[in-house]
Amino acid sequence: MTTKRRSVTPDPRPAAAGRQPRDPADDVRQRLLSAAVAVLREDGFHALTQTRVAERSRLRQSHLTYYFPRRADLLMAVAETVASQMQARVSVQSNGRPLDIDGLRAVLHAQLADRELPRLMLALVAAADEDARLGAWLVRFHAGIAAMLAAALARAGVEAPADALAVFQATLVGLRVGGLMTGARPAELSSRLDRALDHLLADSSRDPGKVA
C-alpha cells in the first residue's frame, strides 16, 4: 500500500516534521507500533511476539514492555493502527475525493485478502474472556467500524438504516472469519461481499442529489 499515513495515528497532535519529533515518548511508541504492524504484515500473526517486535524496532525489549506491558496491549494497539489505515483508505481516494460506492466496494474487496486482522481480532476476542478491559475495548472497536462504514456510505450518498448496517457488518465479520476457517479464495469472498452490499443498498435510501 502506498497510501500516506496522514491522519492515521489516533494521536490528535500534528505529526512531527523530519527527524525531530515533538515528543520522544510518542516517537518510541510509534516506532514500536510500526515495527509490530510490519511484523504482522510480513511474517503473520504468530510472529507478533514481544521479542520479535522489539528486534524489528531496534529498540530494547524493556521499551516494548513499558509501552505494551501485555501481549493484549500490543494486539489492541496494532488492531487500532490497522483499522485507522483502513479508515484512511475509506475516507479519501488517491485523488482526494470521497469514495463512491464502487470505490468503497474495491477497498472492502482488498480487505478480504488480508487474513491477519481477523486473526488478531480472534485472539483479542479469546483473550477477552480473561481480561475485562479487553471486553470494553472490543465493544468500542466494533462500534468504531460501524461508524466508519456509516460515514463512508453517507459520503457516497447512501443512508443506511442501523439494523441493515449491522447485518452488513456481521456479514463482513463472518466472511473474514469464514475465510480464515476455510481458506476460501478472495474472489469467492468478494462475490459474497458484493451480494451483501447489494442487500445493504436495497435496504437503504440514496441521496438523489448524489447518486445517478
Place this chain on the structure above:
Amino acid sequence: MTTKRRSVTPDPRPAAAGRQPRDPADDVRQRLLSAAVAVLREDGFHALTQTRVAERSRLRQSHLTYYFPRRADLLMAVAETVASQMQARVSVQSNGRPLDIDGLRAVLHAQLADRELPRLMLALVAAADEDARLGAWLVRFHAGIAAMLAAALARAGVEAPADALAVFQATLVGLRVGGLMTGARPAELSSRLDRALDHLLADSSRDPGKVA
C-alpha cells in the same frame, strides 16, 4: 434441551440398548463426550479442561487422554456433538414433521443466545494455525453447516443458490462472533438474523407446491 439424542452421534451403528452397550470403548468415549458437553453448557468454555471433564464423567483422566490426546481433539468432538444436536433440532420438529421457514427461524434465534459454540469455534480457528489437521477439519465442519442449512431450507420448500446461502452462513457466523465481541442482546441479534433470512428468501426460488 429435552430433544432426544436420536441420530446425534456420528457413529453409524445403532445405539446400544439399556446398560449393555455393544462396544464398551464407544460407551466410554460417549460418556466423556456427554460430560464435556455438560461442562460446556453449564460452566462455559473456560471450564472445558481435561481434568474437569474427567471429573464430571467419573472416569479416570487416562481414559480422557486416550480418546482425546490433545485439548483440540476434545474441542473438535464437542463441536461435532453440538452441531449434531443442532442438526437434530433442524431436521425434525417435536411432532416429527419437517420445520417450515418459521420453525427454522425459531431454531436459529435460539442458537444466537448460545455463546459457547462460537467460543469453541474461535479456539479451534486459533489452534488451526499450529495444527494442520484442524484446518482440514474446519473446512469440513463449515461445509457441513452449509449442507445442513441447505437441506433444512429445501425441506421447507426453499431452493437457495449456493452463493446466497454462503452469504447467509457468513452473516450467521458474524452475528455470533459479533455477539461475543459486543455482548449484543439476543433480541438485537435475532432482528438482524430475520433481515438476513429475508435477503436469503428474496434471493431464492420457492417451491410453489410447498409454500403458500
